[in-house]
Structures are given as structure tokens and as C-alpha cells.
Amino acid sequence: MDPFQQILKSTLARTESVPQTSTPPTPPEAERVPWAATVTAEDFLALAKARRTIYTLGKDLPVAEETVIDTIKGAIRQAPSAFNSQSSRALILLGKEHDRFWGLVREQLRKVIPAESFHATSDKLDGFTAAAGSVLFFEDQEVVTALQRQYIAYADNFPVWSEQSSGIAQYAVWLALAEKSIGANLQHYNPLIDQDVRETWNIPPSWKLRAEMNFGSIITPADEKTWIDDDRRFIVAR
Numbered sequence: 004m005d006p007f008q009q010i011l012k013s014t015l016a017r018t019e020s021v022p023q024t025s026t027p028p029t030p031p032e033a034e035r036v037p038w039a040a041t042v043t044a045e046d047f048l049a050l051a052k053a054r055r056t057i058y059t060l061g062k063d064l065p066v067a068e069e070t071v072i073d074t075i076k077g078a079i080r081q082a083p084s085a086f087n088s089q090s091s092r093a094l095i096l097l098g099k100e101h102d103r104f105w106g107l108v109r110e111q112l113r114k115v116i117p118a119e120s121f122h123a124t125s126d127k128l129d130g131f132t133a134a135a136g137s138v139l140f141f142e143d144q145e146v147v148t149a150l151q152r153q154y155i156a157y158a159d160n161f162p163v164w165s166e167q168s169s170g171i172a173q174y175a176v177w178l179a180l181a182e183k184s185i186g187a188n189l190q191h192y193n194p195l196i197d198q199d200v201r202e203t204w205n206i207p208p209s210w211k212l213r214a215e216m217n218f219g220s221i222i223t224p225a226d227e228k229t230w231i232d233d234d235r236r237f238i239v240a241r
């Protein structure tokens with residue numbers, strides 16, 4: 004097994020594998036209070052650490068496509084949104100449709116990048132095409148404008164909250180895919196590709212494209228990552 008996947012699997016070991024002495028038994032489904040988590044915060048942080056930007060991806064997904072689709076839908080469905088407006092939308096592309104998407108990106112970029120420097124872009128796009136699928140994240144502007152009309156006092160906030168909701172949905176999908184040992188990276192070729200995407204997949208006019216996530220089997224793990232000092236990021240007062 005790839006070392007990355009080994010670390011991921013060992014750090015994500017479920018509570019069932021922890022000796023009974025250190026963890027109380029999980030109550031049966033019916034006895035669980037609605038908010039009781041079935042994984043620990045430590046499990047979550049291990050997953051958060053395992054989620055990385057991975058560029059070298061392949062088409063051999065470690066789980067069935069149906070599982071990937073359900074995972075993506077579940078992550079977006081459970082993501083929070085302002086006033087529970089559920090403004091996030093997604094186009095999930097697999098197989099030939101994924102390849103077709105990156106072909107559209109390539110043709111649009113070819114129009115704006117000088118031919119003599121296009122080879123670097125082309126190599127990058129070859130890498131994205133080599134992955135198994137893409138999730139295109141949209142925000143439904145019909146939802147945003149309806150909220151603006153309904154809650155005039157918050158009108159300026161709704162577009163901001165919609166963007167925040169999209170970021171949360173993107174992160175949720177990224178994490179959920181990482182748990183399935185599926186690598187991903189996040190790209191932003193919008194708005195260059197908006198019209199092509201709309202026409203090719205019959206996307207409603209109110210859906211605004213915000214980000215494109217490329218995913219697949221992990222061929223090469225992510226590089227080492229560094230962090231700035233906590234002192235610069237956090238203030239704790241008590």
C-alpha cells in the first residue's frame with residue numbers, strides 16, 4: 004500500500020478498534036442523542052491533516068463510482084449554509100465526461116495563452132485529465148437574490164455567505180474524498196469556462212461556477228507542508 008494511504012488508514016482507525024478500556028462502547032443507534040458524534044475530534048483532525056492538494060492523480064478509484072457520487076452528495080448535503088438556504092450546487096463528472104471537461108478548459112486556455120508558452124499549461128491539463136473525475140461547485144444565484152429580497156437588512160451579506168457556504172461545501176467534499184483515500188486538488192478556471200460548461204451539461208442559468216475539484220487515485224503524495232507560527236494566527240483570552 005502507498006505510504007500515504009497507510010498513514011491515512013492507521014490514523015483514521017475507527018473507535019471499534021480501540022480497546023474497550025479507553026473508549027466507552029458506542030450506544031446502539033436508537034439510544035444515541037442526535038448530536039452524539041460517532042467519530043472523535045482526533046479522528047477528524049487526522050482526516051483534516053490527511054486532506055492535501057494532490058496533483059498526480061490516476062483513474063483507478065479505490066471505491067466504486069457510486070460510492071464516490073454518494074460521498075460527494077452527502078458532504079454537500081450536510082454542509083451548513085446561511086439561513087439553511089442550501090445554495091450550493093454541484094456537477095459531478097466521471098469517465099469520459101471528466102475528460103471532456105478538461106478538453107473544454109484546454110481549448111479556452113489555448114485562446115488566451117501564447118502558443119510558445121502553452122506547453123506548460125498543456126502539461127498541467129494532462130495531469131488533471133489523468134484523474135478520475137471532477138466536481139464543479141456552483142452557487143445558485145436565484146437562492147441568493149430571493150434571500151436578499153426577503154431579508155433586506157442582510158441583503159449585502161447573502162452573496163458573501165453564499166461564497167462562504169461554497170468554501171465549506173468544497174472543504175467537506177475534499178475531506179470526505181480523503182477519507183476514501185481519494186486525492187484531490189482545487190482549480191479555478193471560471194469564469195473562462197462558464198459558458199462551455201453551461202451549454203455542455205445544460206446547467207441552469209442561475210448556477211454560478213465557483214471552483215473545479217479534480218479527484219482520483221493517489222499516484223504521488225503531496226509535498227511537505229509548513230505552517231506559520233500559532234502566535235501569529237491565534238489569540239486566546241480567558
Ligand SMILES: Cc1cc2nc3c(=O)[nH]c(=O)nc-3n(C[C@H](O)[C@H](O)[C@H](O)COP(=O)(O)O)c2cc1C
Pocket residue numbers: 054055056057188189190191225228
Ligand atoms: C480558496 C482556495 C483556492 C485555491 N485555488 C487553487 C487553484 O486555483 N489552483 C491550485 O492548484 N490550488 C488551489 N488551492 C490549493 C492551495 O494552493 C492549497 O490548499 C494550499 O497550498 C495548501 O496545501 P494543501 O491543500 O495540501 O493543504 C486553493 C485553495 C483554496 C482554499
